[in-house]
Amino acid sequence: xxxxxxxxxxxxxxxxxxxxxxxxxxxxxxxxxxxxxxxxxxxxxxxxxxxxxxxxxxxxxxxxxxxxxxxxxxxxxxxxxxxxxxxxxxxxxxxxxxxxxxxxxxxxxxxxxxxxxxxxxxxxxxxxxxxxxxxxxxxxxxxxxxxxxxxxxxxxxxxxxxxxxxxxxxxxxxxxxxxxxxxxxxxxxxxxxxxxxxxxxxxxxxxxxxxxxxxxxxxxxxxxxx
Amino acid sequence: xxxxxxxxxxxxxxxxxxxxxxxxxxxxxxxxxxxxxxxxxxxxxxxxxxxxxxx
Numbered sequence: 001x002x003x004x005x006x007x008x009x010x011x012x013x014x015x016x017x018x019x020x021x022x023x024x025x026x027x028x029x030x031x032x033x034x035x036x037x038x039x040x041x042x043x044x045x046x047x048x049x050x051x052x053x054x055x056x057x058x059x060x061x062x063x064x065x066x067x068x069x070x071x072x073x074x075x076x077x078x079x080x081x082x083x084x085x086x087x088x089x090x091x092x093x094x095x096x097x098x099x100x101x102x103x104x105x106x107x108x109x110x111x112x113x114x115x116x117x118x119x120x121x122x123x124x125x126x127x128x129x130x131x132x133x134x135x136x137x138x139x140x141x142x143x144x145x146x147x148x149x150x151x152x153x154x155x156x157x158x159x160x161x162x163x164x165x166x167x168x169x170x171x172x173x174x175x176x177x178x179x180x181x182x183x184x185x186x187x188x189x190x191x192x193x194x195x196x197x198x199x200x201x202x203x204x205x206x207x208x209x210x211x212x213x214x215x216x217x218x219x220x221x222x223x224x225x226x
Numbered sequence: 227x228x229x230x231x232x233x234x235x236x237x238x239x240x241x242x243x244x245x246x247x248x249x250x251x252x253x254x255x256x257x258x259x260x261x262x263x264x265x266x267x268x269x270x271x272x273x274x275x276x277x278x279x280x281x
Contacts, residue, residue, distance in 0.1 A: 020232075021232070025236055030236040030237070030238060031235040031236035031237075031238050031242065032235070032236070032238035032241055032242065034235065034238075034242050035241065035242055035245045038245060038246060038249045039245070042249070077256060077259075078256055081252045081253065081255070081256045084252060085248065085249050085252050085253075088245070088248050089245040089248065089249065092241045092242075092244055092245045092248075093241065093245070095241065096238055096241050194253060197257065198253075198256045198257055198260070201257060201260035201261060201264075202260045204260065204264055205260050205263045205264045205267060208264065208267055208268070209267060212271060217271065218271070218275060220268065221268045221269075221271035221272040221275060222272055222275055222276075224265075224268040224269070224272060
């Protein structure tokens with residue numbers, strides 16, 4: 001999938017150039033706000049990938065489609081990575097702006113629970129030897145955890161929180177200048193492509209491992225050994 | 227804007243660059259780990275098949 005990697009790298013380069021160099025400093029937060037270009041797209045991805053994982057898991061559960069099971073389980077480590085990035089970069093942004101690395105408020109806590117859900121999915125899948133059974137268990141866990149997604153999204157509106165409200169997905173007009181918005185959207189699309197690349201890499205390993213007794217895997221292995 | 231100014235990030239260099247470094251490491255790891263695992267798997271399978279073939 002070299003063309004996926006090319007698109008990703010082009011979008012990434014454009015997003016980073018726009019975000020780190022072209023966009024002006026924020027009038028309140030100075031240059032510290034530039035963390036936004038990875039923090040917000042990562043947080044979006046952490047939710048997006050979770051929904052993809054739960055939907056794929058659900059499809060696998062109902063129709064027993066192997067490909068859906070593989071997509072679901074291959075998404076988990078990528079989603080966990082983005083959740084981790086969102087939490088760490090949020091902390092690194094919070095320290096200079098809020099004066100603290102962490103607060104137990106609704107947005108931060110629910111995002112932390114999301115990380116535990118991802119880790120739960122990964123751990124549960126690894127703990128069950130029969131991968132068809134493991135996929136079932138993981139799909140149920142993922143589907144139950146979906147309840148956390150709207151909680152994360154609306155947490156900044158439902159509860160008083162230190163975390164700032166949405167600036168992009170507002171109904172009227174985004175309260176972010178276009179020179180800051182464009183790199184943000186570029187990064188968001190770049191991360192979508194990254195997800196595709198990373199998830200497909202995981203899926204390849206998963207498929208090989210599941211089909212280890214199939215002839216095509218055997219000939220692939222013996223070809224690679226020579 | 228010169229390079230020094232760019233890297234200084236208006237005094238927020240530590241927070242900004244640590245964020246970008248962590249992101250880079252995590253994203254890279256999630257690409258490299260499956261590639262390493264695939265190679266490992268294929269190598270192990272090849273070994274197993276060889277052993278079974280000679281038995």
